[in-house]
Amino acid sequence: MSASDLPSMIATLNSYESMFGPYHVQTIALTVQIARVLWSVGETHAAQRLSERSVRCLARGRDEASSLRISALTTLRDLFLEQGDSAKAIAVQKEIVECLTRLAGASDPRVANEKSDLANMLLEETQPVKVATTAVQAGVRLRRMSA
Numbered sequence: 001m002s003a004s005d006l007p008s009m010i011a012t013l014n015s016y017e018s019m020f021g022p023y024h025v026q027t028i029a030l031t032v033q034i035a036r037v038l039w040s041v042g043e044t045h046a047a048q049r050l051s052e053r054s055v056r057c058l059a060r061g062r063d064e065a066s067s068l069r070i071s072a073l074t075t076l077r078d079l080f081l082e083q084g085d086s087a088k089a090i091a092v093q094k095e096i097v098e099c100l101t102r103l104a105g106a107s108d109p110r111v112a113n114e115k116s117d118l119a120n121m122l123l124e125e126t127q128p129v130k131v132a133t134t135a136v137q138a139g140v141r142l143r144r145m146s147a
Helices: 003-019 025-040 044-060 067-082 086-104 109-146
Strands: none
Touching (some): 003 025, 025 067, 044 067
């Protein structure tokens, strides 16, 4: 899908919402696709809104642990990472791990991969804090030694 497809995709989305309702799986699947296309053309705010809406809609019903929800969460996580909001990206990554575990089982290799991604994200999140803390502590030690 590309930017040139957006007008027809949005028209189709409007008809899906009218025919099936906003919570129907076809409506949400198209919403996720539109969010990705919007993101690819630099419309990150609109893409984020649509992704968040898709995740909320899928969390409401029996589709809480679906591949479509994982797809919507993945898009949302990647948007947050691109925006530099690692705290939100980590929260979404935790949801991805939980959802995939319910969907595929804890022994599925994809779960291990997502857990590894979560661990890396957590390490990257704490790394600057550790470096800053070490630098502050080193500065305190140096001041104490010179005093």
